Amino acid sequence: MMQRQTTLTENGLIWCGAGISIAEILTGTYLASLGLMRGLAVILIGHLVGCLLLFLAGVIGGQRRLSAMVAAQLSFGRQGSKLFAGLNVLQLVGWTGIMIYDGAVAAAGIWPIGRASWAVVIGALIILWLLIGIRHLRWFNLVTIGILLALTAILCGVIFAHHQVTPASGHLTGAQGLELVIAMPLSWLPLISDYTSAARRPVAASGVSALVYGVTSCWMAFIGLGAALLTHDINIATIILRAGLGSAGLLIVVFSTVTTTFMDAYSAGVSSRTIVPRWSGSGAAIVATVLGTLGALVLPMDNFSDFLYLIGSVFAPMVAIQLTDYFILRVDHHRQPYAWGNLAIWLIGFILYRWLMTLNWALGSTIPTILAVVLLTWFVGREKSGDHHINE
Numbered sequence: 197m198m199q200r201q202t203t204l205t206e207n208g209l210i211w212c213g214a215g216i217s218i219a220e221i222l223t224g225t226y227l228a229s230l231g232l233m234r235g236l237a238v239i240l241i242g243h244l245v246g247c248l249l250l251f252l253a254g255v256i257g258g259q260r261r262l263s264a265m266v267a268a269q270l271s272f273g274r275q276g277s278k279l280f281a282g283l284n285v286l287q288l289v290g291w292t293g294i295m296i297y298d299g300a301v302a303a304a305g306i307w308p309i310g311r312a313s314w315a316v317v318i319g320a321l322i323i324l325w326l327l328i329g330i331r332h333l334r335w336f337n338l339v340t341i342g343i344l345l346a347l348t349a350i351l352c353g354v355i356f357a358h359h360q361v362t363p364a365s366g367h368l369t370g371a372q373g374l375e376l377v378i379a380m381p382l383s384w385l386p387l388i389s390d391y392t393s394a395a396r397r398p399v400a401a402s403g404v405s406a407l408v409y410g411v412t413s414c415w416m417a418f419i420g421l422g423a424a425l426l427t428h429d430i431n432i433a434t435i436i437l438r439a440g441l442g443s444a445g446l447l448i449v450v451f452s453t454v455t456t457t458f459m460d461a462y463s464a465g466v467s468s469r470t471i472v473p474r475w476s477g478s479g480a481a482i483v484a485t486v487l488g489t490l491g492a493l494v495l496p497m498d499n500f501s502d503f504l505y506l507i508g509s510v511f512a513p514m515v516a517i518q519l520t521d522y523f524i525l526r527v528d529h530h531r532q533p534y535a536w537g538n539l540a541i542w543l544i545g546f547i548l549y550r551w552l553m554t555l556n557w558a559l560g561s562t563i564p565t566i567l568a569v570v571l572l573t574w575f576v577g578r579e580k581s582g583d584h585h586i587n588e
Contacts, residue, residue, distance in 0.1 A: 221417070319489035
């Protein structure tokens with residue numbers, strides 16, 4: 197039986213839930229040393245770049261009706277794509293742990309029953325979302341996202357109405373801030389096709405997903421930036437308590453964490469089946485949630501900026517190769533076990549990204565790396581013969 201395809205509204209709600217996130221707010225707080233105007237410019241430019249890439253990645257998997265890591269076979273071969281599937285599972289389990297940790301810390305600051313207890317509660321709610329399933333979450337998401345949007349708007353209003361902007365200390369440069377912001381939508385690149393491939397109108401769904409996520413994520417980052425500048429505090433619980441939200445703030449923390457982290461766990465399950473097809477996607481997603489919860493219980497996860505930089509260095513060159521193959525060269529390597537040329541180019545891109553981070557260029561690392569990898573992939577690809585071209 198054909199599975200029901202998701203609507204544009206459902207895709208929009210899913211990605212609105214991804215954007216309403218403590219991680220997005222915390223990313224905004226990291227930019228406070230840049231000041232209000234520079235910080236706002238970095239947020240907008242970073243999301244413009246990252247969400248454009250997010251849209252194009254969604255189109256690839258959506259048009260071919262392939263999950264994100266299966267779509268990676270088009271550029272890296274049947275076996276070569278498993279490298280990225282494995283890296284994606286690792287980053288998704290890592291994100292699951294980070295999100296549960298941050299949510300539990302914030303929730304414990306509002307209602308002090310202990311970080312460990314909140315981590316277990318949030319982990320259990322994520323598993324509940326997974327058991328309901330992506331194609332049956334419509335009304336859950338509609339109600340939850342509606343409440344979150346209303347409460348977050350109240351939080352934003354209270355913060356900006358009762359405080360005045362004063363400079364914040366710190367040493368973050370504009371280039372470093374730009375990389376942090378771009379890395380947020382970039383971290384979703386290996387996931388978006390898991391959702392657009394199930395959409396009734398995949399290209400439109402990719403556009404709606406990228407736009408809704410971009411707008412919501414910008415809003416969250418701006419709240420974080422403003423809160424850090426206005427209250428001189430980056431502790432989410434303290435900011436919420438100062439805003440006088442109390443229980444309403446607790447709902448923001450818990451359910452924003454659940455709606456975002458559900459996507460990480462779900463896609464960890466989808467990607468794991470690319471590595472071992474006989475595995476159950478839902479079972480693997482639940483295992484990823486349990487592992488993330490255990491990580492949140494035993495590991496320190498207070499600062500995830502280095503994790504964001506690592507994600508950027510892995511997935512920026514990967515998506516640059518995919519976009520060049522699909523939209524420019526129009527080649528398909530999925531019949532090959534390994535597309536060694538593209539794997540070598542990815543490694544060059546990874547090294548280039550890490551090296552550019554040490555230079556602190558105004559353009560950062562992501563944009564130059566993507567441009568260099570696109571040019572290299574195009575040059576190498578057009579010189580090769582015998583590729584299997586994508587069918588129109």
